[in-house]
Amino acid sequence: ETGVTQTPRHLVMGMTNxxxxxxxxxxxxxxMYWYKQSAKKPLExxxxxxxxxxxxxxxxxxxxxxxxxxxxHLFLHLHTLQPExxxxxxxxxxxxxxVYGYTFGSGTRLTVV
Amino acid sequence: GESVGLHLxxxxxxxxxxxxxxxxxxNSASDYFIWYKQESGKGPQFIIDIxxxxxxxxxxRVTVLLNKTVKHLSLQIAATQPGDSAVYFCAExxxxxxxxxxxxxxxxVIP
Numbered sequence: 506e507t508g509v510t511q512t513p514r515h516l517v518m519g520m521t522n523x524x525x526x527x528x529x530x531x532x533x534x535x536x537m538y539w540y541k542q543s544a545k546k547p548l549e550x551x552x553x554x555x556x557x558x559x560x561x562x563x564x565x566x567x568x569x570x571x572x573x574x575x576x577x578h579l580f581l582h583l584h585t586l587q588p589e590x591x592x593x594x595x596x597x598x599x600x601x602x603x604v605y606g607y608t609f610g611s612g613t614r615l616t617v618v
Numbered sequence: 619g620e621s622v623g624l625h626l627x628x629x630x631x632x633x634x635x636x637x638x639x640x641x642x643x644x645n646s647a648s649d650y651f652i653w654y655k656q657e658s659g660k661g662p663q664f665i666i667d668i669x670x671x672x673x674x675x676x677x678x679r680v681t682v683l684l685n686k687t688v689k690h691l692s693l694q695i696a697a698t699q700p701g702d703s704a705v706y707f708c709a710e711x712x713x714x715x716x717x718x719x720x721x722x723x724x725x726x727v728i729p
Contacts, residue, residue, distance in 0.1 A: 507661065545627075548662075548707070548719040561716075595661050606652040606709065606717065609661030 508532040511596050511610035518586065519618055526581040526613045528596030534608070536601040537579040539571060542593040542612070554579060555601045586617045630726045637695040639723045641708035646689060648710040653682060653693045656722070657704045665693070665706075695725075703727045 509530045518524050528537065539551040553561035554573040568590075570582040579596055593614050597607035631637045643651070649670040654662035668675045668682045668691075675682050681694040691708050705722040712718070 507663065509661070511661075545721060547721050550716065597661075602715070606654075606664055606667060609654075609663070611659065611661045 507608050507610065509596055509598055509608050509610035511594075511613050513613060514611065515614045515616075517616045517618060518583065520586060520588070522586075523582070523584040525583065526594055526596075526615075528579040528581075528610055530577055530596075530598040530608070530610075532598055532608060534598035534600055535576045536599045537573060537576070538597040538599075538607065539579065539581055540595040540597060540609075542595055548595070552581075583615075586615075588617050591615055591617045627721070628724045628726070630728055631698050633700060633727050633729050634697055637693075637698045637702070637725060637727075639693045639695075639706050639725065641691040641693075641720050643689050643691060643708070643710045643718075645710065645712050645718075646686070648712050650711040651682070651684060651691050652709045652711075652717070653680075653691075654707040654709060654719075655702075655704045656707065662707055698725075698727050700727045700729055 512527045516524060535556050537554045541549045541551055550563045551565045552559060552571045557573050557576055568585050572580040593612040595612045596610045599607045652667045653665045655665050656662045666675060666677045666680050666682050668684050673684050679696045683692045693706060695702055703726050705724050707722045708720045709717045
């Protein structure tokens with residue numbers, strides 16, 4: 506375990522479903538991130554939160570809705586997704602403003618059917 | 619925009635040999651670089667980093683080399699072991715504090 510825990514590990518959902526991904530970190534970090542990892546593509550940054558405030562939305566469609574109730578928890582709410590949204594969704598955390606890299610969770614493997 | 623790429627998508631090496639994984643980056647203003655390892659079913663894991671004021675950094679069995687002239691980064695793994703089989707990513711950080719990742723090289727170690 507890296508200190509960043511993501512649940513569920515796997516999720517299959519229909520295009521009309523609503524589901525949520527959860528991320529929790531116990532590292533004392535105050536910045537959290539959502540990344541999308543698709544096959545043969547670089548990691549795509551989706552959202553950034555610093556001290557619970559969203560500081561970046563990387564042109565993500567509104568069917569993805571993030572929520573950060575506190576510095577330790579991050580959610581990604583999903584609704585009316587498309588099959589091309591199937592991917593590995595990774596959460597990461599870091600110390601805000603520091604230059605060092607991220608600590609990643611193991612990801613949620615999402616399949617949209 | 620940022621472009622971080624890897625020269626080869628796959629690499630196979632014999633157990634015990636040395637591995638070299640390469641990465642090219644496009645932004646000459648990037649000042650910090652990281653190599654990550656991603657095993658199957660897991661998220662990326664930090665291996666080693668290097669700042670732009672250095673050209674070499676060594677860890678345990680791993681060495682990162684940075685050539686700023688040609689904007690090239692490499693990861694050398696000594697005495698490669700089966701447990702080293704994974705996808706390796708480079709990441710660069712620009713002055714805006716955002717990281718950009720490469721697509722990854724899949725390393726397979728042949729016993």
